Amino acid sequence: MKLFLKDKKELFEDVISFSFNPENKISWIPGQFLQYYLEIDNPDDRGSDRFFTIASAPEEETILLTTRFFQRGSKFKEELRNLNIGDSITAEGPWGNFVLNSGNIYENIFFIAGGIGITPFRSIIKSLELNNKNLPITLLYSNKNGEVVYKDYFDSNKDINIIYNTGILDENVIKSNIDGVNVSNSIFYISGPEPFVKNIKSILLDAFNIDNQLIKIDYFPGYDMD
Numbered sequence: 001m002k003l004f005l006k007d008k009k010e011l012f013e014d015v016i017s018f019s020f021n022p023e024n025k026i027s028w029i030p031g032q033f034l035q036y037y038l039e040i041d042n043p044d045d046r047g048s049d050r051f052f053t054i055a056s057a058p059e060e061e062t063i064l065l066t067t068r069f070f071q072r073g074s075k076f077k078e079e080l081r082n083l084n085i086g087d088s089i090t091a092e093g094p095w096g097n098f099v100l101n102s103g104n105i106y107e108n109i110f111f112i113a114g115g116i117g118i119t120p121f122r123s124i125i126k127s128l129e130l131n132n133k134n135l136p137i138t139l140l141y142s143n144k145n146g147e148v149v150y151k152d153y154f155d156s157n158k159d160i161n162i163i164y165n166t167g168i169l170d171e172n173v174i175k176s177n178i179d180g181v182n183v184s185n186s187i188f189y190i191s192g193p194e195p196f197v198k199n200i201k202s203i204l205l206d207a208f209n210i211d212n213q214l215i216k217i218d219y220f221p222g223y224d225m226d
């Protein structure tokens, strides 16, 4: 399918949100992702396609892609950054099962995001808001540099409990936020760079004895720790 660039917003110097109009209406479940393809002359060894989570809710109808750029980044990102309004990009999908279970049975739902790993949570939370559904969600959003992507949106959402953390999200920070919570009746969703996700998952398993079945993860390869 083809997507046409509708808008490009610099959220921070190195973080850009792209919104696309799909050629034909697409349905997706909040938390899912697309695979994007660009025509690149002499692509680098990382190739011409990438996966990005759809950060928008299906009810918004546009496809929101938010990503971080690096000084010596990939050719793919360079081409993506240079897209002009009206340009098209090819995408396939949606795919992925990092989505909310239908019919919540948990007392608490914890979303734990590292940096740009916030994208699936933005989609899920926005969709719940647009459907007037209120679930017992706590978003623990960690950033190493204080660049909190979508902060204005999350601050305006009064339905969820949000905790921002700057710096390393360690056992003590997690403990201070889940103390007193019935963890056996809670579910944990973790999204972010691969090392972040692995680290938080092992803290939940080892330090808090949380059942593996109650932890859902979404890896973003290609980034260092966030």
Ligand SMILES: Cc1cc2nc3c(=O)[nH]c(=O)nc-3n(C[C@H](O)[C@H](O)[C@H](O)COP(=O)(O)OP(=O)(O)OC[C@H]3O[C@@H](n4cnc5c(N)ncnc54)[C@H](O)[C@@H]3O)c2cc1C
Pocket: 033, 044, 045, 046, 050, 051, 052, 053, 054, 066, 067, 068, 069, 070, 072, 073, 074, 075, 076, 077, 096, 116, 119, 219, 220, 221, 222, 223, 224
């Ligand atoms: C299911 C899924 C969903 C995802 N969703 C998102 C999302 O919503 N937003 C998002 O930003 N990412 C997302 N990702 C990750 C995304 O697909 C890319 O892997 C990530 O953005 C890194 O992009 P890049 O490889 O173009 O490298 P860059 O972002 O350009 O660079 C990342 C790091 O790699 C280094 N680097 C760059 N090029 C090379 C090279 N050729 N060789 C060695 N090192 C290099 C850079 O210096 C930097 O440290 C998702 C991944 C998956 C699997």
